[in-house]
Amino acid sequence: MSQSFQPPQRTLMGPGPSDVHPRILEAMGKPTIGHLDPAFIGMMDSMKALIQYAFQTNNELTFCVSAPGSAGMESCFVNLLEPGDKAIVCVNGVFGMRMLENVTRCGAKAVRVDDAWGTPVSPDKLEQALQDNPDAKLVAFVHAETSTGVRSDAAALCKLASDHNCLSIVDCVTSLGGIPVDLDTWGADAAYSGSQKCLSCSPGLSPVSFSERAADAVRQRKAPVQSWFLDLNLLLGYWGSGAKRAYHHTAPINALYGLHEALVMLQEEGLEASFRRHRDMHIKLRDGLADLGIAFVVDEPYRLPQLNSVWIPQGVDDAAARQQLLAEYNLEIGAGLGDFAGKVWRIGLMGHSAREENVDLCLRAIKSVIS
Numbered sequence: 001m002s003q004s005f006q007p008p009q010r011t012l013m014g015p016g017p018s019d020v021h022p023r024i025l026e027a028m029g030k031p032t033i034g035h036l037d038p039a040f041i042g043m044m045d046s047m048k049a050l051i052q053y054a055f056q057t058n059n060e061l062t063f064c065v066s067a068p069g070s071a072g073m074e075s076c077f078v079n080l081l082e083p084g085d086k087a088i089v090c091v092n093g094v095f096g097m098r099m100l101e102n103v104t105r106c107g108a109k110a111v112r113v114d115d116a117w118g119t120p121v122s123p124d125k126l127e128q129a130l131q132d133n134p135d136a137k138l139v140a141f142v143h144a145e146t147s148t149g150v151r152s153d154a155a156a157l158c159k160l161a162s163d164h165n166c167l168s169i170v171d172c173v174t175s176l177g178g179i180p181v182d183l184d185t186w187g188a189d190a191a192y193s194g195s196q197k198c199l200s201c202s203p204g205l206s207p208v209s210f211s212e213r214a215a216d217a218v219r220q221r222k223a224p225v226q227s228w229f230l231d232l233n234l235l236l237g238y239w240g241s242g243a244k245r246a247y248h249h250t251a252p253i254n255a256l257y258g259l260h261e262a263l264v265m266l267q268e269e270g271l272e273a274s275f276r277r278h279r280d281m282h283i284k285l286r287d288g289l290a291d292l293g294i295a296f297v298v299d300e301p302y303r304l305p306q307l308n309s310v311w312i313p314q315g316v317d318d319a320a321a322r323q324q325l326l327a328e329y330n331l332e333i334g335a336g337l338g339d340f341a342g343k344v345w346r347i348g349l350m351g352h353s354a355r356e357e358n359v360d361l362c363l364r365a366i367k368s369v370i371s
């Protein structure tokens with residue numbers, strides 16, 4: 001006989017998932033009801049308002065994709081791009097590369113604007129690309145690059161896009177809830193996030209939001225959206241206000257209870273207080289790491305408080321050290337990706353993971369494995 005699975009009790013300080021608050025786990029354990037039950041539909045309406053709050057937007061077309069952040073990303077690209085369109089993609093890490101891949105798989109032409117890993121997207125380079133490509137339809141970039149720990153200037157990049165009559169797609173997977181995300185102030189046209197980073201819910205859900213301009217672009221498409229599941233025209237019959245809630249797919253009911261609770265908790269704490277907590281914990285971690293002689297990869301003004309990329313100290317075996325953290329301290333931190341593999345650790349302070357006891361544990365554990 002197989003046994004029930006008993007996961008170990010870990011402290012999650014990597015690039016996501018983050019620690020899930022017990023209140024959220026409890027919410028997910030509540031009774032499953034039908035996804036067209038009036039009580040469930042009421043919860044969906046409430047969730048929509050909560051996602052609007054988190055994104056700081058009045059966009060009507062704001063809802064949750066029943067799949068992880070990568071599907072939120074894909075929903076933006078497949079709806080806004082048609083074969084033959086041109087899109088400018090800013091690449092300064094792994095997730096920018098994925099955006100690029102999405103563009104080409106939509107049959108669109110990608111113009112790539114590169115910045116070095118560990119540095120933000122350069123508005124000057126984007127402006128040059130916009131001037132060189134007056135036929136571009138959209139600009140895509142990552143607000144918080146989780147592969148490097150860099151924050152880019154979303155307000156400036158969205159403004160450049162709209163000044164050149166382009167739509168903008170912003171990856172807010174790691175930023176939402178951890179640093180200010182202001183879709184309406186930025187004038188962003190499409191944004192997506194994930195449940196398991198600074199929202200501290202279990203993985204597998206992607207809050208998304210589209211401006212009226214983006215919705216118009218979808219309505220004016222000549223070609224149907226190649227993805228049936230992610231086609232906004234169909235999803236609106238499910239999530240749209242006053243929609244008849246026709247069956248589209250069966251919502252992940254209990255997972256949505258969890259995200260709803262996570263968003264209620266974010267609203268209770270308040271966005272400003274959440275941003276402050278992430279910043280305070282980052283400073284505490286930064287100072288403790290400095291005492292251990294561990295240096296940051298990213299220059300101070302561009303650092304993400306919720307994702308701290310640091311150089312692995314000389315002479316320390318990356319894999320062995322992380323294995324020891326897990327085995328002896330039940331602590332997970334992130335490895336470096338791509339060019340940073342073996343050179344960098346990524347220490348996450350996302351959502352419920354951004355708290356004093358986690359920072360203390362992390363500093364104590366790293367100190368012991370590097371000495």
Ligand SMILES: *Cc1c(COP(=O)(O)O)cnc(C)c1O
Pocket residue numbers: 016068069070071073095142144145146147171173174194203204
């Ligand atoms: C985690 C992440 C994603 C992908 O989200 P999944 O839920 O893993 O699919 C996309 N973009 C960024 C910046 C991320 O950090």
